[in-house]
Amino acid sequence: MGEHLTFIGSVTAQLVRAVPVTLLILAVSGVCATVLATGLTAMSVARSPLPRLIQRTWTFLFRGTPLILQIFMIYYGFAMVPWIRHGLLWAAFRDPVFCTCLAMTCCCSAYIAEIFRGALAAVPRGEIEAGRACGMTGFLLLRRVIAPSLIRIALPSYSNEIIMMTKSTSLASTITVLDITGVAQQVIAHSYRTLDVFCAAAALYLLINATLSTLLTALERRLDVDRAPTPLAPIPPTLEPLS
Template sequence: MNWDAIQSGLPGYLDGAWLTLQLLGASLSIGLIAALPLALLRASANPWARQPVWAFTYVIRGTPMLVQLFLIYYGLAQFSAVRESALWPWLSEAWFCAVLAFGLNTCAYTVEIFAGCITATPRGEIEAARALGLSRAQLHRRILLPSALRRALPAYSNEVIMMLHGTSLASIVTLLDLTGAAREVNSRFYAPFEAFLTAAVFYLALTFLLVGLFHLAERRFLTHLRPRMT
């Protein structure tokens, strides 16, 4: 083991871990905020509301995230109309392109998770709400969404962890995230095992942290679904 390589690369790994968390946080926020209304549309009985969202999730989930990132980062830059547009200051930033690709991706998957949980709401809960005379908005706010989002928690925690691992693609578009830091160390010391193992340990620690957070959330919000301890 080349401990020198790991030790001298450590500041790079810490910076990389911070960038990885920033990318993850930004893309998850965008994805989550956009996914809520889209999931309601996706679960709607009206085909005019449902179909466009279906098409969006189908396209995004049907293509690899790497391909989407290449399309956004290198693909759009090919057109001079894009390079001269008001969007270019944003699109010229590798950081923005990565967050855009990751955000679209996690949004599509989250929409499907949420929509699935919304349609799977027990009929009885909705009937009870109607019987109490709740309006449509009240029904959504008080019954449908809280119930569905709670049940979505385990599947969503999976999505978050997959996104953490997905952010490693950022290193392809010049960003120095955790994987980028590992590539730097590898290129300086020609020690791929040490370089990528260290990155793996960092990812493992981050995953452990995320799993722990979701565990707490599930204890708080899904107490009614826990196996009974007798």
Template sequence: MSEELAFLAATALAIVRALPITLVLSLSSAIGASMLAAVLVAAQQTRIGRPLAHVWIFVFRGTPLLLQMFMVYYGVAALGPIRHGVLWPLFRDPLFCAWLALTCCCSAYIAEVLRAALAAVPTGQIEAAKACGMGRGTRVRRVIMPQMLRLALPAYGNELVMLIKSTSLASTITVVDVTGVAQLVIAHSYRTIEVFCLAAAVYLALTAGLTALLRRIERGLAQ
């Protein structure tokens, strides 16, 4: 029994030590995807940018994230201009490749969430703001954005939860995150159930904390 507890404690400590990698990857991907999604939504409001945004969203929503990671890490990084160019220090880093794939993929989903929220803002309120003499920037800041964020938050929160869980795929391209450490421990100990249960507990804690934070923000916006 003491050996069992010692193994579980050592494994839990190893997994927790890898938690910063998962947190950094999740946070940076969420920020990057949200910023890129905002650009995509803005592009959809223009005649030139609309088809480009539609192609981006179609491609990244229609292909698996795992395949996208492989294409970035094993495909794009192997191209001559990348391998022999100034971008090679970035693309040889699996963490950067995982971040790039997560950001591009999640931006497509978040863009659709934001687009739907924008379309749900009552047109009458926008017209009333125009009638009051508000400029475009003021309308966006004081009328459109507050309602858009309130409408988008539940679905946006779901996308963030999915993003956290999707970071586990980064281990397939040698990123030593929570899942990567779990796989290394299993490779040496052959104890699959215990190790994966500990890793799952970490992801549950992360998603539970994020869900609680999002609910609190949602209640605050509803007041």
């Protein structure tokens, strides 16, 4: 029993050292995917049909195929394309961490753009009309009226997507990245103690996800100003009854 605990302890220490890799992939692809999704959302409401077509095709392509296939396509498939293989981009495309981040950025931006698109449609029309009536245009309208509502509406689904992304980072291990799952597989290859190692890895993922979801829920509550639980003071009667 004592030996067992020592083993789990040393495995956990090894796995914890891989946490930065997982978090790096998550952070890079999370930020890039969100930026890209914002662009895609803007394209989806563009007046000319070409940007809308691009957004629809992007969504169709990346939501309709498994992420693992996209990762393999970028890591193994692109390596066979001559102009990538012998071009300047090769330095990036030979790096499995870069390939995972690229695949996850493309894939998750499609999902996040759909979330933003739904939220944009749910922003009350009256608010936008009121903003226009006050003389707001373009960026000011976006910053003062649309974005605050949109972020609040989108945040719950966005948090879900971030949790999904955390889980997806484990796919990096299939192209030799030593993230939590990768290190876990490595340890198992030496020790053959499958259950202990995978359970320790699962516990780490749960911990990361619990932390993220707590943070995002706190943010959600913070931003939810119009339903904040501050009780309104009863309005004192100011009008004297007519006598």
